[in-house]
Amino acid sequence: MRGIRKSFPGVVALDGVSLEVRAGEVHVLLGENGAGKSTLMKILSGALAKDDGEILLGGEPVSIPGPREAHERGIRIIYQELNLVPHLSVAENIALGREPGRLGWVDRRAQDHEARQRLGRLGVEIDPRAPVGELGVARQQMVEVAKALEGEPRIIVMDEPTSALTTTEIHELFATIERLTARGVAVVYISHRMEEVTRIGHRVTVLRDGRHVTTRAISEVTVAELVKLMAGREVTEHFPRRRTPPGEEVLRAEGLSRAGVLHDVSFTLRRGEVLGVAGLMGAGRTELARVLAGADRPDAGRVLVQGRPLAARGPKDAIERGLALLPEDRKTQGLVLGLSVRANVALPSLPRLAKLGVVDEAGESELAQRQTDDLRIRTTGLAQLVGQLSGGNQQKVVLGKWLAADVDVLLMDEPTRGIDVAAKVEIYELMNRLTAQGKAILMISSELPEVLGMSDRILVLARGRVAAELQARGATQEQVLAAALGQAS
Amino acid sequence: MSLASLKRQGRELGTLGGLLALGLLLTALTPHFLTVSNLLNVMEQTSINAVIAVGMTFVILSGGIDLSVGSLVALSGVVMASALHAGAPIPVALLAGLLTGAFCGLVNGSLVTLGRLPPFIATLGMMSVARGAALLFTDGRPVSGFDASFRSLATGRVLLVPVPVLITLAVYAVAHLVLTRTRFGRYVYAIGGNEEASRLSGVPVRFHKTMVYALSGLVSGLAAAVLTARLNSAQPIAGMMYELDAIAATVIGGTSLLGGQGRVSGTLIGALIMGVLRNGLNLLGISSFLQQVVIGLVIVGAVLFDSLLKTGERR
Ligand SMILES: Nc1ncnc2c1ncn2[C@@H]1O[C@H](COP(=O)(O)OP(=O)(O)OP(=O)(O)O)[C@@H](O)[C@H]1O
Ligand SMILES: [Mg+2]
Numbered sequence: 001m002r003g004i005r006k007s008f009p010g011v012v013a014l015d016g017v018s019l020e021v022r023a024g025e026v027h028v029l030l031g032e033n034g035a036g037k038s039t040l041m042k043i044l045s046g047a048l049a050k051d052d053g054e055i056l057l058g059g060e061p062v063s064i065p066g067p068r069e070a071h072e073r074g075i076r077i078i079y080q081e082l083n084l085v086p087h088l089s090v091a092e093n094i095a096l097g098r099e100p101g102r103l104g105w106v107d108r109r110a111q112d113h114e115a116r117q118r119l120g121r122l123g124v125e126i127d128p129r130a131p132v133g134e135l136g137v138a139r140q141q142m143v144e145v146a147k148a149l150e151g152e153p154r155i156i157v158m159d160e161p162t163s164a165l166t167t168t169e170i171h172e173l174f175a176t177i178e179r180l181t182a183r184g185v186a187v188v189y190i191s192h193r194m195e196e197v198t199r200i201g202h203r204v205t206v207l208r209d210g211r212h213v214t215t216r217a218i219s220e221v222t223v224a225e226l227v228k229l230m231a232g233r234e235v236t237e238h239f240p241r242r243r244t245p246p247g248e249e250v251l252r253a254e255g256l257s258r259a260g261v262l263h264d265v266s267f268t269l270r271r272g273e274v275l276g277v278a279g280l281m282g283a284g285r286t287e288l289a290r291v292l293a294g295a296d297r298p299d300a301g302r303v304l305v306q307g308r309p310l311a312a313r314g315p316k317d318a319i320e321r322g323l324a325l326l327p328e329d330r331k332t333q334g335l336v337l338g339l340s341v342r343a344n345v346a347l348p349s350l351p352r353l354a355k356l357g358v359v360d361e362a363g364e365s366e367l368a369q370r371q372t373d374d375l376r377i378r379t380t381g382l383a384q385l386v387g388q389l390s391g392g393n394q395q396k397v398v399l400g401k402w403l404a405a406d407v408d409v410l411l412m413d414e415p416t417r418g419i420d421v422a423a424k425v426e427i428y429e430l431m432n433r434l435t436a437q438g439k440a441i442l443m444i445s446s447e448l449p450e451v452l453g454m455s456d457r458i459l460v461l462a463r464g465r466v467a468a469e470l471q472a473r474g475a476t477q478e479q480v481l482a483a484a485l486g487q488a489s
Numbered sequence: 490m491s492l493a494s495l496k497r498q499g500r501e502l503g504t505l506g507g508l509l510a511l512g513l514l515l516t517a518l519t520p521h522f523l524t525v526s527n528l529l530n531v532m533e534q535t536s537i538n539a540v541i542a543v544g545m546t547f548v549i550l551s552g553g554i555d556l557s558v559g560s561l562v563a564l565s566g567v568v569m570a571s572a573l574h575a576g577a578p579i580p581v582a583l584l585a586g587l588l589t590g591a592f593c594g595l596v597n598g599s600l601v602t603l604g605r606l607p608p609f610i611a612t613l614g615m616m617s618v619a620r621g622a623a624l625l626f627t628d629g630r631p632v633s634g635f636d637a638s639f640r641s642l643a644t645g646r647v648l649l650v651p652v653p654v655l656i657t658l659a660v661y662a663v664a665h666l667v668l669t670r671t672r673f674g675r676y677v678y679a680i681g682g683n684e685e686a687s688r689l690s691g692v693p694v695r696f697h698k699t700m701v702y703a704l705s706g707l708v709s710g711l712a713a714a715v716l717t718a719r720l721n722s723a724q725p726i727a728g729m730m731y732e733l734d735a736i737a738a739t740v741i742g743g744t745s746l747l748g749g750q751g752r753v754s755g756t757l758i759g760a761l762i763m764g765v766l767r768n769g770l771n772l773l774g775i776s777s778f779l780q781q782v783v784i785g786l787v788i789v790g791a792v793l794f795d796s797l798l799k800t801g802e803r804r
Contacts, residue, residue, distance in 0.1 A: 047689055068691035083689050085682035087749045088675075096679055097691035104671045147690075 004053035006039055008388065010380035013039040015210040016053070021155065026177060026187045028197045028218070031207035032230050032420040033392025034378040037190050038080050040207070041157045044188075045077040046070035057154075068097070074154030078144045078161050080190070080391045080418070086133030091115035093132050094147045118146040123172040137164040137329055138281040145173065156180060157188040160391070162196060163417045164328075166281045166446045167481065174200055192392070192420050193447070194223045206230055231422040239453025240425065242432045246456070247271030248306075250440045251323070251409050253292065255301035261287040262298070263464045269409065269442060272435045276455030276472065277444040279484050284464040285444045286328055289411045292442070293325035294318035305409070319348060322408030326398055326415055328444075334398040337387035341379050342368040344386050344397055348405040371400030376426065391418045399427065403434075410434070413444045428454055448477045462486045504743060504758045507791070511762060515769040522772055529651055533643075533719075535764030536653035537562075538734045539757060540712045542742075543664045544594075544705030545735040546756045550668075551701045552681040552748030553608035557597060557615035558709045558735055562728030564623040565590040565713035570632035570723030579639050586717075587710040593619055594706020598699030612702075616732070623725040633722035643719035653715045657757075660708065664753045677701060681748025737784075738763055741791040762787070 006014040014036045021027045029037050042048040044055065046064045054061050057073060064070045070077075084093050091108075094115045101107035115128040124142045132140060141164045148156055158177075162170050177187055177200055191197060197204065198218060206213040206229045213229050228234055251269040256262055261284045269275050279285050290296045292303055294315045303310040305321045315325070327333035335344055345368040346353060353363050368382050375396045379389060386397055395418055402410060416424045431441055431454060445451045451458055455472040460483040468483035515522040541558050548555045569586030577585070593615060600611035637644075645652040668674035676697045679687040688694045712731075717723040742759030744751025766787060770780045 045689075066691075067689050068693075071691050079689065083683070083686035085679045085686055085749065087682045088679060092675065092679075096675075096687065099672050099675060101672070104673060106670060106672055106675055108670075 001040070001044065002054050002056065004040060004043060004055075005051045006036075006043060006048065007051055010384070013210050014043075014050075017207065017210065017212045019205055019212070020215070021186045021188055022203075023154075023186050024181050024184045025202040026181055026189055026200050028201035028204040029188055029190045029207065030197065030204055030226060030230055033396070033418075033423060034390040035207040035230070036210040037207055038159055038390065041077060041159055041188065041190070042079075044070070044155075045075055045157065047077075047079075071097070071150075074152060075157070076148040076150065076153045076155070077157040078141075078148050078159060080159040080163075082137070082140050082144060084132045084140055084143060087131055089129050090119075090126055090132055090135070090143055091128035093143055094118065094128075094150075096147070098150055115146065118149055119143075121149075122146055122176060124169065136282065136286070138166060138169060141165055142169060145176070149176075153180070153185055155186045155188065157190075159190045160192070160418055161189075162191060162193065163414075166279075167448070168280060170196075192418065192424070194226070194421060195449070197226070198223060208232055227421050230420065238425075239450065240428055240432065241274070241454050242436070243456055244272040244436050246273045247438055250306055251292070251442070252304040252307075253288075253301065254304065256288070256291055256298045256303070257300040258287060258291060258296065258298050261464050262291065264301070265461070265464070265466055266301075267459055267466070267469065269440045271408075271438045271440050273457070274431060274435060274441045274443055274455045276451040276458040277442060277461065278446075278448065278451045278458055278480050279461035279467075281446075282463075283461040283484065285461055286413055287464075288461065289325055289327075289413050289442070289444060292318070293323055293411055295325065319405075319407070323411065324348070324402040324405060324407040324409070325411045326402060326413055328413040328417070334401075335386050335394060338385060340383045341372065341377070341386055341389070341397055342382040345371050345400045345404050348401060367404050368400075371404050374403075374430070375400050376423065392420055392423065395419055396423065399430075403430070407439070409440045409442065411442045411444075414446065415443060416445070416447070416450065448480055451480065452477065460484050501743060501752070501755050501758070503794070504741065504755060504762070504791070508758055508762050508765065511765055511769070515765070515772070519769075519772045522769060527768070527772075529649075529654070531761075531764050531768045532654045532657075533651045534768065535760050536651075536657040537712045537716050538731065538738060538763060539657045539760035540660055540708050540715070541731055542735040542738040542756050542760050543660055543753055544708040545732075546739045546742070546744055546751060546753050547664070547668075547677055547701045548608070548705050549736075549739050549744050549746060550681045550748055550751055551677045551698055552684065553601060553698070553701070554612065554736070554746075555594075555597065555702060555705045556609065556612040556732045557593065557619055558705060559728035559731035560616045560619035560623065561590045561593050561706055561709035562713045562716060562731055563723075563725055564593065564619040564626075565710035566717045566723035566727055567623050567627050567632055567725055569710075569714060570635070570717055571626070573635055573639060574632060579636075582639075583714055586713055587707055590706040590708070590710025590713065591703050592706070594703040594709070595699065597706065598702030601702065602695040602698050608702075620725075627723075627725045629725060631722045631724040635718070635721055640718045640721055643715055653719070656711070656715065660711070661753055661757050668753060673697065673700070678749055681750075683749070734763060737788045741788060743795060759791075762791075 001019045004014050004017045017040055031037050043050045046067045046069055055064060091112045095111045099106045100110040112128045119126050122142055122145060126139055132143060161173060181187060201218045203217050205215040208230060247270055249268050249270050254266050256265045265288060277285050291298050294317055310321055311317055342364055346364045349367060353360050365382060372379060377396045378393050386394060416427055452472055452475060458470045458472050458475060459466060460468040460480055462484055467486060521527060545555055565586040568589045569582050572582035572585045597612050597615050600606045601608050643653055647655060676692050679692055680694055680697060684694060716727060738759035739756050740746060741762055742755030766784060770783060
């Protein structure tokens, strides 16, 4: 790709970017949130039209007017945001656009067979007939991967494929990537997880503000250098957890159960504390957060907020008692994509902002401005629609929304998913500030270093039960993993 | 069988159960309901709405809506009737009527896909334009009186079964196969379920969306043929409010107005529920004013039942 340019109203997303990818390599694309990584890849896959520049494939200039043409040229892409049809089955989604069969008829048996095979090769067991919408995010992500492995790919683009996965699936994914590159397939890999970059990448290209910064062999650069190149400034990349002596208890779960997903889960959370929740995919972590937030009802057990039981008739009760949930799927559960940044940030604070039902617009703007500044959310203005922000910036809006609402307990489900390194550190600092103010945080995360680095205590779930409760200080990744796998530690 | 498909079956069995319960109730209330001639009569009367509702189901599955079907019935009917009066052979006249419907549907589809109009607006416009065209074309007068061979489209029987019923069954069989077995059907569901994902998967979204409206227009033309044959007259004011009956049959049958979910078998049951209800209320001698109230309540009740079921799952 040479001299690619792309503007959206109000922003230049790509300003003459070039990228050269070789057969058989894993080419990592790095950059902060909003640097233009996804936009560049959407142009390659025909999802977006470029304003200027050219694309060469095997040395030949090609035109890629749409997704179908890109597919025919051997370009496959796994988008950052899941792109599946919820009511169609797994097999139907995998085959979508390339159904087997003749004369317009779909050969359903061949389709199911193909899906089962491809999922099998990825080492995941998913019923090909199950509707995709009934699967969790991690499984949906694996369906996306299976879908991209169609036919004889030349280039596979993976835009943050691991952000929704846990250790076991990431392992399978990396094995798949190695098999692909051994066959001469080029892989473009986008991620904000630096340990992955050094583990599987061969070469790396850094983008900043829609411009190409550098392309290097991974062996020639250090993580610290890469982070500096991305941010354009020095960033201390670690977990700056400052522990505060915990105060009184704010949240207590007693024997929470929900058929099939949670069994007798109990724990306490005190002011100033960060309780990390670790576990494999399907361990019940998200379910736990949803029950606490009143989004789902437990079959047994109860939740106490500041010693008083929570009448969980719905999220509204939980919010009124100072509980807020940052859901794992921002697109469907965390944001109203068609509303502005301002409206999204202010949404839970409206009761406070409105007088006799009329929203105080100045107050709303002030509130939203403070959050966008604090979190360094990259927008063209408060009026920009959230749907137009880059993935990482959308995640920051979800955070800002609850920070503005001033709650006591934050239930964070994968809070740094898709967030760049510099911004992660900002979010960690923010967690420190919040706990110093006496707020309590329950943090679900699939990134073990993050769980270990940012929590005070760690709750490990396995198959819906509490498998272990550890003090974070002194705990190791192996201990947490062993507990998560259900082995006695 | 997966849990979800069981649930789906359950939903459909529920609708079917509703139809049977309604039938039993009417059998108990009046001796005139459960007779061969009355049941055939019901099916015959239902056939027009049922045929239109097939097209409506496709459109709604794809995430759209078609408000123009009633007007298209009128326009196709008068075109067909005028062709017959001008001496055209029956097949030619039929074709003219069907093509009129399909063409108007194609215009609807193009307005939605190429013109990026919301389906509601595009078909609302067509509803008015087609109605006006039918009135202009006939000067507001009905076109009446046809050969017995044309009228046999409505009056004919094959082994006792009225021709309109056979037409309906054939249309539903084909529609069912198309939706469950063909690429076209798959794309209708995919587009209604997640249009962007479909586009990015290389599905020709615009083409399929356009075709869905053309199909809706086509079956409206077919319904027009049956209606014209039955009344022995094509009226420019025919088909008023038919769009609402078709939408009602579709949603009573369990198709989601949000698109992507539903089946034609449900729509057929939905159309029958509407038909049996009308017939029963007539047999019971209930005033047409009260009939409207009852039918409205049934529509809302059916969908309410559905949505309560869904909330039950989520909780
Ligand atoms: N449809 C759109 N309309 C308007 N602006 C857009 C649109 N899509 C992207 N942008 C803008 O283009 C810029 C680049 O976005 P892009 O999604 O490529 O970032 P990214 O590097 O993938 O970031 P992240 O790491 O957060 O995913 C951002 O400023 C974003 O707000
Ligand atoms: Mg991105």
